Structure formats: C-alpha cells, structure tokens
Amino acid sequence: GESVGLHLPTLSVQEGDNSIINCAYSNSASDYFIWYKQESGKGPQFIIDIRSNMDKRQGQRVTVLLNKTVKHLSLQIAATQPGDSAVYFCAEMDSSYKLIFGSGTRLLVRP
Amino acid sequence: NAGVTQTPKFQVLKTGQSMTLQCAQDMNHNSMYWYRQDPGMGLRLIYYSASEGTTDKGEVPNGYNVSRLNKREFSLRLESAAPSQTSVYFCASSEGLQAFFGQGTRLTVV
Numbered sequence: 001g002e003s004v005g006l007h008l009p010t011l012s013v014q015e016g017d018n019s020i021i022n023c024a025y026s027n028s029a030s031d032y033f034i035w036y037k038q039e040s041g042k043g044p045q046f047i048i049d050i051r052s053n054m055d056k057r058q059g060q061r062v063t064v065l066l067n068k069t070v071k072h073l074s075l076q077i078a079a080t081q082p083g084d085s086a087v088y089f090c091a092e093m094d095s096s097y098k099l100i101f102g103s104g105t106r107l108l109v110r111p
Numbered sequence: 112n113a114g115v116t117q118t119p120k121f122q123v124l125k126t127g128q129s130m131t132l133q134c135a136q137d138m139n140h141n142s143m144y145w146y147r148q149d150p151g152m153g154l155r156l157i158y159y160s161a162s163e164g165t166t167d168k169g170e171v172p173n174g175y176n177v178s179r180l181n182k183r184e185f186s187l188r189l190e191s192a193a194p195s196q197t198s199v200y201f202c203a204s205s206e207g208l209q210a211f212f213g214q215g216t217r218l219t220v221v
Binding site for chain 2: 036042043045046093099103
C-alpha cells in the first residue's frame with residue numbers, strides 16, 4: 001500500500017543526534033500551533049502545542065519554537081531514537097477550533 | 112476506551128455511487144473533524160464540527176456532506192463518488208488542542 005510521507009521532504013539523522021524539523025505557517029490569526037507525529041498506517045498523534053503568545057515550550061525530549069516575525073515553527077527532538085521515525089506535521093488551530101495541517105517532514109533515524 | 116472509531120476500514124466504490132463514512136468517539140469531545148490524506152501527502156480538512164449542532168467547511172469540502180448526528184457521531188457522505196476522491200479518510204475529535212484520530216478509512220473509487 002501507499003506510504004505516508006512518500007512525497008514529503010526527508011530528514012535523515014543518526015540515532016542519538018538531535019533532530020530539528022521546520023514548518024512555515026501562513027495564518028497569522030492562529031491561536032495555537034501544534035505538532036503531530038504519524039506512523040505508517042496510523043492516524044496522527046499529538047506531540048506538543050504552543051500558544052501564539054509564547055516563543056518556546058518544552059516537553060519530554062521535545063521542544064517547540066515559534067517565531068511569529070517570520071511565521072516559522074520548529075520541533076526539536078533530543079537524542080533521536082529509532083521509534084521517532086515517522087512523518088511529522090505542524091498544524092494550526094484558530095478560535096473557531098478549525099484545525100489545519102501544514103506541510104510534513106519524514107524523519108528517518110539511522111541506527 | 113475505544114477512542115475514535117471509523118467504519119468501514121476499507122471500501123471500493125464505483126464512480127457515481129454514494130456512501131457514508133461513519134465516525135464515533137467515546138471521549139465526550141465537543142469538536143470533530145474529517146480529513147483526507149492522499150498517498151504520500153499531508154492531511155486536508157474537509158469539514159469540521161466545533162460543537163454538537165454546528166458544521167463548517169474546511170479546505171476541500173466540494174463533493175462531500177457531513178452530519179453531526181449527536182455529540183458522539185460525525186458522518187461524512189459522498190453523494191456521487193469520483194476517482195479523485197480516492198484517498199484515506201481520517202476522523203478526529205478534540206477537546207482543546209489535542210486531537211485524537213481514528214485508524215482511517217481507505218477508499219478507492221474506480
């Protein structure tokens with residue numbers, strides 16, 4: 001069957017290294033920005049979110065950075081593991097709860 | 112907890128046929144969504160329902176209709192299927208920022 005992320009940009013990292021996945025967004029009115037992880041054959045899973053009035057938020061092994069000046073969002077994954085291999089999507093939610101997904105990046109972790 | 116349940120998991124339709132994709136959530140969430148994901152691509156929002164009794168168009172609503180039957184159920188209907196609607200369809204629900212997705216319905220229109 002088809003593979004998630006086949007036509008998306010790919011980031012290849014060595015196991016144990018840090019990964020940085022980038023996303024450009026277009027809607028300045030979005031209230032929240034969210035990162036999702038999608039493994040092959042599954043629906044996306046929530047990773048972390050950040051409110052539009054923040055510029056950094058940390059979770060367990062992940063950090064999200066928001067630069068509203070250039071409309072840029074990034075997800076940093078520390079000590080990348082094989083289980084992190086997946087497609088990562090950024091998403092935006094506005095005040096009407098409309099949830100729009102942005103471009104995705106396929107992360108490959110080399111052993 | 113089942114979370115978000117979609118039926119059917121697989122479906123093949125002939126061009127012009129109609130069908131309804133079913134979605135139910137057991138988390139008492141207010142918001143529900145329908146997305147399509149074409150092979151190797153991202154998710155595009157078809158319709159969403161911010162709360163029971165409301166529905167709104169997303170990015171690609173043409174060719175689809177939805178019904179928010181009650182708080183639990185949100186169905187997606189294709190009135191006259193076209194090959195361009197071949198895709199994987201995901202339903203999701205959320206209460207706040209964390210959306211939970213179903214396992215998807217793989218639809219092929221021939």
